Every structure is written in structure tokens, then in C-alpha cells.
Amino acid sequence: DGxxxxxxxxxxRKEGQNVTLSCEQNLNHDAMYWYRQDPxxxxxxxxxxxxxxxxxxxxxxxxxxxxxxxKESFPLTVTSAQKNPTAFxxxxxxxxxxxxxxxxxxxxxxxxx
Amino acid sequence: AQKVTxxxxxxxxxEKEDVTLDCVYETRDTTYYLFWYKxxxxxxxxxLIRRNSFDEQNEISGRYSWNFQKSTSSFNFTITASQVVDSxxxxxxxTSANAGGTSYGKLTFGQGTIxxxxx
Numbered sequence: 001d002g003x004x005x006x007x008x009x010x011x012x013r014k015e016g017q018n019v020t021l022s023c024e025q026n027l028n029h030d031a032m033y034w035y036r037q038d039p040x041x042x043x044x045x046x047x048x049x050x051x052x053x054x055x056x057x058x059x060x061x062x063x064x065x066x067x068x069x070x071k072e073s074f075p076l077t078v079t080s081a082q083k084n085p086t087a088f089x090x091x092x093x094x095x096x097x098x099x100x101x102x103x104x105x106x107x108x109x110x111x112x113x
Numbered sequence: 114a115q116k117v118t119x120x121x122x123x124x125x126x127x128e129k130e131d132v133t134l135d136c137v138y139e140t141r142d143t144t145y146y147l148f149w150y151k152x153x154x155x156x157x158x159x160x161l162i163r164r165n166s167f168d169e170q171n172e173i174s175g176r177y178s179w180n181f182q183k184s185t186s187s188f189n190f191t192i193t194a195s196q197v198v199d200s201x202x203x204x205x206x207x208t209s210a211n212a213g214g215t216s217y218g219k220l221t222f223g224q225g226t227i228x229x230x231x232x
Contacts, residue, residue: 033219040122042117042225043204043222044222045220050218088156090158092220094218101163104150107157
């Protein structure tokens with residue numbers, strides 16, 4: 001079945017460490033997105049990529065980095081510069097046109113210990 | 114800039130009650146899409162409905178119905194005869210369909226409404 005796989009489901013990070021969240025899709029979708037979810041704040045866009053080898057900052061990109069070397073993969077690195085990284089992270093993908101809608105992964109819960 | 118507001122942070126009802134979740138949006142685009150998603154405790158977002166800005170017909174799907182009113186920039190969601198399994202966080206979202214615009218394809222979410230249905 002086609003879909004988005006996010007791994008790991010739970011991740012613990014020590015302060016000062018970088019950590020990378022994986023997002024893989026086999027839907028052949030062009031666009032991919034990373035969202036952060038905090039209680040009471042909905043989902044906020046971190047980074048997005050419309051095509052391979054291209055990506056743009058979203059609303060809260062500071063302290064994060066991404067790459068899009070392959071169409072099916074869009075990993076997110078949470079760097080030590082991100083002051084409050086504890087959150088739930090969701091990856092999504094979208095087919096060429098927006099009316100086809102979006103597919104979401106099951107998320108990664110990151111906790112700083 | 115786009116904005117979606119879900120003013121109801123939490124709603125608590127008893128099973129079989131009807132419940133309406135409000136969604137108000139702001140956009141400068143003339144063509145856009147509105148969505149509702151359900152997020153159960155597992156965390157994954159489950160797609161419920163998509164509506165484009167040119168289609169103001171209300172839609173009913175089983176116990177779910179949606180009321181889209183462009184004049185008031187609202188896209189409200191009603192669950193009839195609620196059930197315990199409806200307990201979840203519900204998100205309203207908006208994306209521009211204006212290809213070439215800066216907001217094209219970027220999905221903007223509301224803050225979410227936590228719905229709890231008690232038996």
C-alpha cells in the first residue's frame with residue numbers, strides 16, 4: 001500500500017544534540033512538508049519542498065534543516081539551535097495539484113531529556 | 114497571508130448529542146480549498162472532506178455534515194448523534210489554489226478543537 005512512513009515513532013534527544021527525523025513516501029508525490037504540533041497551537045509549517053533538490057522555509061524554520069535529494073525522501077534535522085524542540089512532528093506529501101489533497105504520516109514524538 | 118481560526122478549544126458532549134465545530138478562515142485568494150481532518154489519539158491525520166471555493170453546496174456524509182458559507186468565510190462541521198469513537202482533535206485547514214502564488218500548496222491549519230464524547 002502507498003503511504004508515508006515516519007520513523008522513529010518516539011525519539012529522545014539530549015540537549016545540545018542534533019537529531020534527524022525520517023520521512024519516506026512511495027506515493028510518487030512531488031511536494032513534501034514538515035509540520036510541528038504543539039498543544040493548543042495546531043500544526044505549524046517548518047519546511048516544504050515542491051520538487052527534488054528544492055525546498056523553502058515555512059513559518060517556523062529556525063533551528064531546523066532539511067534536504068530533498070530524492071523524490072521519496074524528505075528528512076528533517078532538529079539542530080541544537082532549536083530552543084524548544086519537544087513536540088510532535090508530522091510529515092505530509094501532496095500530488096501535483098492541490099485538489100488531490102494531502103497524505104500524512106503517523107508522526108514522530110520528539111522529547112528533549 | 115492565510116489564517117484559520119477554530120475558536121472552540123475543547124468541546125465535551127454526551128453520546129447521541131449533535132455537535133458543531135466552527136471554522137473561520139481568511140485569505141486573499143479567489144481560489145482555494147478547505148479541509149477538515151480528524152486526529153485520533155494515534156496521531157495520524159485522517160482526511161474527512163475537501164471543499165473548493167467555488168462549491169458552496171453543503172455536504173452530508175453519514176453522520177457528518179459540512180456548511181460552507183463564503184459570505185461569512187466559514188466552513189463549519191456538524192456531527193449528528195455523536196459517538197464515543199468521534200472523540201478526537203479536529204482540524205480545519207486552508208490552502209491556496211492560486212498556482213504561482215506564494216501560498217500555493219501550503220496548508221494552513223487552525224488551532225484544532227478537542228472533542229470528547231462521553232458515554
